Amino acid sequence: MALTVELDAPTYGKYNQPIGLFINGEFVEGVDKKKFEVINPATEEVITSVCEATEKDVDIAVAAARKAFNTVWKKTATVDRGRMMLKLADLIDRDAKKLAAVESYNNGKPIALATGELQLVSACIRYYGGYADKIHGKTVDVDSDYMVYTKQEPLGVCAQIIPWNFPLLMLAWKIGPSLATGNAVILKSSEQTPLTALLVAELIVEAGFPPGVYNIISGFGKTAGAAMASHMDIDKVAFTGSTVTGRAIMKAAAASNLKKVTLELGGKSPNIVFDDADIDQAVSWVNYGMFYNQSQTCSAGTRIYVQEGIYDKFIAAFKKRVLENKVGDPAHPESFQGPQISQLQFDRIMGYIDAGKSEGAKLEIGGERHGEKGYFIKPTIFSDVGHDMKIMREEIFGPVAAVAKFKDEEDVLRMSNDSTYGLASAIHTKDLDRAIRVSNELHAGTVWVNNYNFLHAQIPFGGYKQSGIGRELGEEALNAYLQNKSVTIRIGGGLSPIN
Ligand code: NAI
Ligand code: MG
Secondary structure, three states, X not given: OOOEEEEEEOOOEEEXXXXXXXXOOEEEOOOOOOEEEEEEOOOOEEEEEEEOOOHHHHHHHHHHHHHHHHHOHHHOOHHHHHHHHHHHHHHHHHOHHHHHHHHHHHHOOOHHHHHHHHHHHHHHHHHHHHXXXXXXXXXXXXXXXXXEEEEEEEOOEEEEEOOOOOHHHHHHHHHHHHHHOOOEEEEEOXXXXXXXXXXXXXXXXXXXXXXXXXXXXXXXXXXXXXXXXOOOOOOEEEEEOOHHHHHHHHHHHHHOXXXXXXXXXXXXXXXXXXOOOOHHHHHHHHHHHHHHHHHOOOOOOOEEEEXXXXXXXXXXXXXXXXXXXXXXXOOOOOOOEOOOXXXXXXXXXXXXXXXXXXXXXXXXXXXXXXXXXXXXXXXXEEEOOOXXXXXXXXXXXXXXXXXXXXXXXXHHHXXXXXXXXXXXXXXXXXXXXHHHHHHHHOOOOOOEEOOOOOOOOOOOEOOEEOOEEOOEOOOHHHHOOEEEEEEEEEOOOOOOOOO
């Protein structure tokens, strides 16, 4: 079977797309020779089919990773590890146009957004490449009879399971800290969006990584994903996706070998606009934070709380601004909003819109399909949304904004923090004291003040409460891939205390 097909990405043209499973440094077709279809969400047409990993392929990939870890990667000089990562970052920059085009083709995100994200992808890998030779233990002075030092060692073989909303960026967030710390990895892309990860696999070979150090498989959650979560020879699983699946992964980890778990899960982030905010700026950031990436963003600012003095004015300005968002063909350079990822997600979101209407929220704009084909939904704003309505409580993962009025700081903090989630939040105000006061009280891993979605390789990101466990990005993320070893040496001999 040919493991490469020629495809035609709308904003790039013809290119060769690998479709195999990337195991032990090469593309293979998988033990059961199964395949599954990849859909273009803008047209609902099949782009191609890729090889599907089963449990057996997971076993093979884990064995390859274990062997690479023990025989080569553990012994590779840290400076060489870093050099390969920097090379990979450069190769991603070299191929950025193709990668962005394929990302847009497979995921439906507008090409302008995909192009912007590519810069974050290489920057993340480059940032962590710089860390490869800067991970140190400590010496610990206890008393003169002992010499004690700590080592920061890799965990071994790590599994990574990523979602479809940011296929390349989530891959970069996972590659960076795991390889910089010297782990070997098996990553499963989302069954919705396998294409760009396979292009990165080609670059992993070109960058010179030893075979087996980083393996990338395409496959489904219930089979390949579940096999990774419950595998007895995987030391850690890192997951990004829904809270429901995160819970299942943690259970599987607990029931198998108690592998370490980090989770980056859902959110329902409060986006708070105070009376004293600059209205134009607030509207601009609220729109961006709410609707970026078709609102398929874990940190999306979907609970929009507006103080009573500017509530009506804000709604009018917000509606006007959102109606200017260009919805349509992801290949068009000016599109801001493309299709949702799948029919399933489209149907779920339309269900939430129905719930908003039937529970009595006021539909300001949108609320229906956009166009004839593709999973497009018009940007939708509900106002006067009650605190207990479904659209105010649950993660919708689609372009449906819930706006509510608040009185004062106490009122908005009570509503903001009354959520099972705690991923992100934002405050729009000109009052610095208020910004700091409210930031201190918000139960969220990220607080943006007078901006939204500023994500950076140097800034840790992750959730309070049921939005996750552990942090990605920044120096923090390295800890999730390291384990401490304390070495205690007695100096000058001597007997034990009970002799
Ligand atoms: P999901 O969490 O089920 O899928 C994400 C990844 O997990 C995929 O790679 C999938 O194959 C894998 N997976 C699924 N079930 C698994 C299992 N039992 N064991 C191991 N791996 C498994 O997300 P899904 O179903 O695509 O979307 C449902 C909802 O999840 C969305 O509407 C949204 O609310 C949320 N979501 C949140 C994301 C985030 O960035 N926090 C990303 C994607 C979805
Ligand atoms: Mg699912």
